[in-house]
Amino acid sequence: MKQILIIGSGFAGLNAAKVLAGGKNVGITLIDRNNYHLFQPLLYQVATAGLSPAEIAVPIRSLFASYANVRVFQGEVIDIAPNDNLVHTDIGEFYYDYLILACGARHFYFGNAAWEEFAPGLKTVEQAVEIRRRILSAFEKAETISDMQEKSRLLTFLIVGGGSTGVELAGAIAELSRFTFARDFRNIDPTMARIILVEAGPRILPTFSEGLSAAARVALERLGVHVWTSRKVARIDREKVTIDGETVAAATILWAAGIQASGLNRFLGGTLDPMGRIIVEPDLSLKEHNHIFVVGDQAHVARQQGRPLPAIAPVALQQGRFVARNLLREIKGRKRKSFHYKDKGQLTTIGRKKAVMEFGGIELQGFWAWMAWLVVHIYYLMGFKNRLFVLLQWTISYLNYEKGARLIVRKNWRFYGPEKEKDG
Amino acid sequence: MKQILIIGSGFAGLNAAKVLAGGKNVGITLIDRNNYHLFQPLLYQVATAGLSPAEIAVPIRSLFASYANVRVFQGEVIDIAPNDNLVHTDIGEFYYDYLILACGARHFYFGNAAWEEFAPGLKTVEQAVEIRRRILSAFEKAETISDMQEKSRLLTFLIVGGGSTGVELAGAIAELSRFTFARDFRNIDPTMARIILVEAGPRILPTFSEGLSAAARVALERLGVHVWTSRKVARIDREKVTIDGETVAAATILWAAGIQASGLNRFLGGTLDPMGRIIVEPDLSLKEHNHIFVVGDQAHVARQQGRPLPAIAPVALQQGRFVARNLLREIKGRKRKSFHYKDKGQLTTIGRKKAVMEFGGIELQGFWAWMAWLVVHIYYLMGFKNRLFVLLQWTISYLNYEKGARLIVRKNWRFYGPEKEKDG
Numbered sequence: 001m002k003q004i005l006i007i008g009s010g011f012a013g014l015n016a017a018k019v020l021a022g023g024k025n026v027g028i029t030l031i032d033r034n035n036y037h038l039f040q041p042l043l044y045q046v047a048t049a050g051l052s053p054a055e056i057a058v059p060i061r062s063l064f065a066s067y068a069n070v071r072v073f074q075g076e077v078i079d080i081a082p083n084d085n086l087v088h089t090d091i092g093e094f095y096y097d098y099l100i101l102a103c104g105a106r107h108f109y110f111g112n113a114a115w116e117e118f119a120p121g122l123k124t125v126e127q128a129v130e131i132r133r134r135i136l137s138a139f140e141k142a143e144t145i146s147d148m149q150e151k152s153r154l155l156t157f158l159i160v161g162g163g164s165t166g167v168e169l170a171g172a173i174a175e176l177s178r179f180t181f182a183r184d185f186r187n188i189d190p191t192m193a194r195i196i197l198v199e200a201g202p203r204i205l206p207t208f209s210e211g212l213s214a215a216a217r218v219a220l221e222r223l224g225v226h227v228w229t230s231r232k233v234a235r236i237d238r239e240k241v242t243i244d245g246e247t248v249a250a251a252t253i254l255w256a257a258g259i260q261a262s263g264l265n266r267f268l269g270g271t272l273d274p275m276g277r278i279i280v281e282p283d284l285s286l287k288e289h290n291h292i293f294v295v296g297d298q299a300h301v302a303r304q305q306g307r308p309l310p311a312i313a314p315v316a317l318q319q320g321r322f323v324a325r326n327l328l329r330e331i332k333g334r335k336r337k338s339f340h341y342k343d344k345g346q347l348t349t350i351g352r353k354k355a356v357m358e359f360g361g362i363e364l365q366g367f368w369a370w371m372a373w374l375v376v377h378i379y380y381l382m383g384f385k386n387r388l389f390v391l392l393q394w395t396i397s398y399l400n401y402e403k404g405a406r407l408i409v410r411k412n413w414r415f416y417g418p419e420k421e422k423d424g
Numbered sequence: 425m426k427q428i429l430i431i432g433s434g435f436a437g438l439n440a441a442k443v444l445a446g447g448k449n450v451g452i453t454l455i456d457r458n459n460y461h462l463f464q465p466l467l468y469q470v471a472t473a474g475l476s477p478a479e480i481a482v483p484i485r486s487l488f489a490s491y492a493n494v495r496v497f498q499g500e501v502i503d504i505a506p507n508d509n510l511v512h513t514d515i516g517e518f519y520y521d522y523l524i525l526a527c528g529a530r531h532f533y534f535g536n537a538a539w540e541e542f543a544p545g546l547k548t549v550e551q552a553v554e555i556r557r558r559i560l561s562a563f564e565k566a567e568t569i570s571d572m573q574e575k576s577r578l579l580t581f582l583i584v585g586g587g588s589t590g591v592e593l594a595g596a597i598a599e600l601s602r603f604t605f606a607r608d609f610r611n612i613d614p615t616m617a618r619i620i621l622v623e624a625g626p627r628i629l630p631t632f633s634e635g636l637s638a639a640a641r642v643a644l645e646r647l648g649v650h651v652w653t654s655r656k657v658a659r660i661d662r663e664k665v666t667i668d669g670e671t672v673a674a675a676t677i678l679w680a681a682g683i684q685a686s687g688l689n690r691f692l693g694g695t696l697d698p699m700g701r702i703i704v705e706p707d708l709s710l711k712e713h714n715h716i717f718v719v720g721d722q723a724h725v726a727r728q729q730g731r732p733l734p735a736i737a738p739v740a741l742q743q744g745r746f747v748a749r750n751l752l753r754e755i756k757g758r759k760r761k762s763f764h765y766k767d768k769g770q771l772t773t774i775g776r777k778k779a780v781m782e783f784g785g786i787e788l789q790g791f792w793a794w795m796a797w798l799v800v801h802i803y804y805l806m807g808f809k810n811r812l813f814v815l816l817q818w819t820i821s822y823l824n825y826e827k828g829a830r831l832i833v834r835k836n837w838r839f840y841g842p843e844k845e846k847d848g
Contacts, residue, residue: 035564035832052476054829062826065607074564074832091568106839113840126837140459140498144515183489385820385828389813396809402486404809405478408459408498411835413550415530416537 002331005087005096006030007077007264009037009060011313012296012320013102014382019324021067025331028070029094031087035059035074038125039381041313042390044165046128048172049136049180049403053125055389058382077103080267082289098291098327101264102320105275105297105311108260115236119253122165129409131254135173136408138251139181142188155193156250158241160233161257162199163206164348167216169254170197171350174223179352179401196226196250198243200257203229205348205356207310212356215365219350233257259311261298268292273300273308282338284323293327295319301339313380314344349373352398426755429511429520430454431501431688433461433484435737436720436744437526438806443748445491449755452494453518455511459483459498462549463805465737466814468589470552472596473560473604473827477549479813482806501527504691506713522715522751526744527686529699529721529735534682539660543677546589553833555678559597560832562675563605566612577673579617582665584657585680586623587630588772591640593678594621595774598647603776603825620650620674622667624681627653629780631734632770636780639789643774657681683735685722692716697724697732706762708747717751719743725763737804738768773797776822 004020006013009032017030036057045051064070075091080099087094107121120127120134135157142154157173159166174195181190197204197220203213204220204227217227228243235242239251261276270278270286277300278286284299286292296316301309309315318341326336345359349370357369364372374394381387393404428444430437433456441454460481469475488494499515504523511518531545544551544558559581566578581597583590598619605614621628621644627637628644628651641651652667659666663675685700694702694710701724702710708723710716720740725733733739742765750760769783773794781793788796798818805811817828 035560035830052478052829053833054476054831057831059608059830061608062830068610071610073568074561075568091565109840116838116840120837121839124837125831126834129833130837136459137498141515144497144499184483184485186492186495385826388816392812392816402809405476406459406483406486407478407481407549409477409553410550413544413548413554414540415545415547416533416540 002026002097003095004028004098004100004327005094006100006102007087008032008102008104008296008298009034010040010102010104010296010316012104012316013100014060014063015317015320016100016102016295016324017064017070019321020327021064021070023324023328023331026069026328028067029073029096030060030064030070031073031075031077031089031094032060033074033076034125035061037063037382039386040123042377042381043122043125043128044168044172046125046405047122047131047135047169048176049132049406050172050397051390051393052405053129055386055393056381057125058386063382077264080264082268082286082292085291096291099293100323101262101292101294101298102296102316103262103264103298104316105259105261107255108258108275109255110258112236115255118236118238119160119255121255122169130411132405133408133410134252135176136406139177139185139188139190139193140408141251143185144187146187151188152194153239153249154251155188155190156196156248157193157252157254158196158198158248158250159254159256160198160236160241161255162197162201162204162227162229163256166197166199166256167204167220167348167350169256170195170220170225171223171354174220174225175351175401176403178224180403182401191224194226195224196228196248198228198231198233198241200232201229208346208348208356208358209363212358212363212365216348216350216356219354219365223351259297265294265298268294275300275311277308283326283336284319284339293323295323301341309341312346315341318342347373347376426450426521427519428452428522428524428751429518430524430526431511432456432526432528432686432720432722433458434464434526434528434720434740436528436740437524438484438487439741439744440524440526440719440748441488441494443745444751445488445494447748447752447755450493450752452491453497453520454484454488454494455497455499455501455513455518456484457498457500458549459485461487461806463810464547465801466805467546467549467552468592468596470549470829471546471555471559471593472600473556473830474596474821475814475817476829477553479810479817480805481549482810487806501688504688506692506710506716509715520715523717524744524747525686525688525716525718525722526720526740527688527722528740529683529685531679532682532684532699533679536660539679542662543584543660543679545679546593556829557832557834558676559600560830563601563609563612563614563617564832565675567609568611575612576618577663578675579612579614580620580672580674581617581676581678582620582622582672582674583678583680584622584660584665585682586621586625586628586651586653587680590621590623590680591628591644591772591774593680594619594644594649595647595778598644598649599775599825600827602648604827606825615648618650619648620652620672622652622655622657622665624656625653629772632772632780632782633787636782636787636789640772640774640780643778643789647775683721689718689722692718699724699735701732707750707760708743708763717747719747725765733765739765742766771797771800
């Protein structure tokens with residue numbers, strides 16, 4: 001019986017575990033910081049009050065309830081000892097015959113970690129709830145204030161980073177203010193909210209073609225989003241961003257720029273790329289430790305031409321499945337294969353009936369790209385129940401522009417406690 | 425145009441606002457600490473992972489979007505000046521012709537506020553999410569530990585208070601461990617979880633008849649809940665409760681015992697009862713200030729025989745509507761009426777197909793009481809969307825015992841920040 005240890009239950013880890021669970025003579029241990037698998041591509045909808053966290057999360061252990069060879073633990077890795085085949089965690093030590101690392105990436109502030117407090121990123125449920133709190137609170141506060149300058153600061157939303165997440169956030173905040181909130185306020189006109197998307201490069205969605213990138217920009221601008229390209233953020237303070245010497249006062253600042261691979265890579269002794277991803281062999285194992293595989297956003301997989309594989313869900317999902325199948329092959333005494341990514345194209349939504357899509361040389365924009373986006377996301381969303389609920393939320397939002405989760409949840413749960421609630 | 429100021433948007437405040445919104449020559453201002461109305465009777469299901477917060481909450485301002493005479497603000501009251509017709513809040517000063525106070529109640533630890541940290545109560549969304557975190561985390565931690573004593577501590581859930589909330593929490597935790605988790609763990613047997621319901625009085629559900637109270641006890645005990653009556657909690661420490669000199673180690677301690685009316689009553693100068701509720705006139709106004717009305721859990725309404733009206737949703741709802749109608753009557757120049765409570769009976773659920781009900785002399789228990797509970801709660805739940813979603817969650821739970829929101833959400837959203845996550 002081979003012991004396979006999987007760290008992380010994102011798209012890569014979870015799909016590896018699912019394939020392995022069906023295998024013979026393998027014992028699988030899956031460890032994650034959280035007790036749920038998160039469908040990250042829809043996290044921006046939690047941040048913009050469209051969905052509830054539980055609608056895009058499934059408890060990991062319920063997925064493996066019927067597989068006696070799978071153990072699931074909630075825990076955090078402290079150290080990895082590749083030469084001893086051991087992983088040290090806050091819940092104890094785990095031995096492995098094979099180790100699959102799938103710990104993903106987190107936001108990176110290019111050395112300015114202090115910016116996080118003023119400009120949260122969007123990688124976790126906690127961050128999504130915090131961003132939702134800030135966005136909704138900004139409108140609530142603006143309604144109570146008469147000072148025009150302060151009102152304008154509260155109704156300015158600045159998003160740093162013009163990739164998929166930045167575009168999706170900007171589009172969703174614009175729709176929230178233009179449609180959902182249209183009749184809800186008396187002292188402010190929510191449609192006057194200023195939404196600014198700042199991108200350091202020459203165009204947004206740089207991984208798409210120039211045509212689609214331009215189409216996305218037009219779609220955002222029609223929603224009233226200000227798109228600032230070729231402009232670099234020099235500094236972020238509390239409710240204030242400095243861009244090219246100019247200071248923009250914005251109560252809500254969101255970070256969708258840099259990401260950095262999991263810090264666990266530092267225990268592995270291999271070569272890291274500038275994003276902190278470890279460079280892996282064609283079978284996704286490590287050169288020095290061929291019983292360790294690194295997959296998903298944590299790995300740097302070189303391609304013959306162009307840049308390494310991007311940090312996106314389809315790559316992680318395919319790598320997870322691939323490694324699992326390779327392992328089962330090896331355990332049966334057969335040779336390992338090399339990983340080849342099957343390009344599933346790209347999809348980003350801007351808003352209602354607005355999306356851009358690229359697949360096998362085909363480019364789509366507008367309604368049909370949006371339909372494709374809906375179908376793909378519902379299809380890949382884990383679990384019958386979640387699919388049903390998300391589909392329903394979307395149908396209701398589509399019909400009446402109402403959002404499903406307009407809740408401002410505080411950070412402190414206590415009435416009496418010594419802790420005082422503070423604004424972030 | 426009369427200015428009517430309503431503080432609080434629970435059942436009392438919200439229903440008052442809804443009736444007034446349709447009135448002529450009235451301007452309504454509704455202020456609440458939160459941006460949503462919470463359907464508190466189902467909050468225990470959020471705490472036990474059955475529902476998401478957004479499913480039992482509706483954004484207040486969206487309910488009044490089409491009433492131009494209603495303004496909604498998120499704010500907190502700092503002081504009331506009854507002689508100046510002014511309410512001071514953290515978002516400014518509000519003048520009123522009529523004031524309706526509907527601020528409800530919060531948990532009360534009989535002078536032991538320090539217990540809150542170790543034994544949260546269940547009144548707010550934040551508390552429900554915290555309780556859910558504790559319950560789910562206890563099982564997750566128990567799965568990772570080999571020490572049997574520690575395992576047993578982690579799997580002990582102690583609920584203080586045998587009223588409706590205590591009974592509902594105990595029943596739901598029992599079902600979670602007996603059914604939902606049955607096949608999900610490898611190192612623990614969740615069905616061995618020890619759930620203890622402690623009541624100081626001689627029987628649980630003391631407002632019900634002795635027969636129904638006994639039936640509820642039997643139903644709980646069949647689910648494996650230990651019901652301890654006539655036993656008083658002397659002291660609560662971190663994961664430890666002292667009862668009659670005996671110490672029980674329990675990782676999860678929940679408080680469902682005392683409540684206390686909103687502290688705003690102290691600004692009003694009237695007589696308070698031992699629960700902090702202010703004694704109101706038959707028309708629910710204050711003797712000294714007949715332009716101020718106090719309704720819901722914040723008010724003490726004496727009855728000719730027996731105890732004052734209980735702090736429950738139907739009372740609050742009827743009082744809110746009554747005060748609004750009385751005001752519209754007075755504004756038209758007619759005389760005020762006196763409030764008479766129309767008894768809607770009592771309903772408490774213990775679990776799947778188990779509930780107790782009392783209505784107009786009829787007593788029901790078991791399946792039909794449970795069906796009545798379902799119908800009543802779906803009927804009163806605000807908003808088409810919420811009803812649909814809750815009904816669906818319940819149907820799915822009924823079919824496969826799965827719970828809809830098994831998410832452990834952390835208290836801290838930051839990766840880099842100086843704050844360190846601590847266990848409560």
